[in-house]
Amino acid sequence: ELKVEQNPLFLSMQEGKNYTIYCNYSTTSDRLYWYRQDPGKSLESLFVLLSNGAVKQEGRLMASLDTKARLSTLHITAAVHDLSATYFCAVSRGGSEKLVFGKGTKLTVNP
């Protein structure tokens, strides 16, 4: 059974600081997604990572994938208040359409 663990589950940080959210998964996968969710809203696609060593960046967010370690990271650079949200990673296993989500990391960026 594919399991996805994120940590930390809660993250409070100051504006301007850097931090990393970790996503570990238990079996080989073919796709890893990062999503952002604001309270009461839908899931906004941030990144999809398909291969070992993949790195994608958008603004202050950078995601990477290490398939050998079964680990993805979401790095936040010089955080701003607008980044406050819950971030989910989600993984699918080869041959399956089912995405398994982590519990999410609730990020609060304080001025």
Add this chain to the structure above:
Amino acid sequence: EPEVTQTPSHQVTQMGQEVILRCVPISNHLYFYWYRQILGQKVEFLVSFYNNEISEKSEIFDDQFSVERPDGSNFTLKIRSTKLEDSAMYFCASRGFEKLFFGSGTQLSVL
């Protein structure tokens, strides 16, 4: 950017009643999904749909649930006899090649 649309945004129903949640996936996408999120919890897979049939379903998706693509644009989730524990946000999603796009969700409240 194209989007997945869902209606209604909120649905209140009495236990035991049937509900139909509606979705219009992105037009050139081939894979369609339903996920749900109980308040404050992680997102859970319900079902995937491809080529006019269910390709995969979870243990949650029992005989009380069904999906249909009645025409070329709509994708529906029916819950035959709702239970209190069906209260959740239901998200429709569609996928083209890589990215999985989620709709804004239907908040279902079963009283």
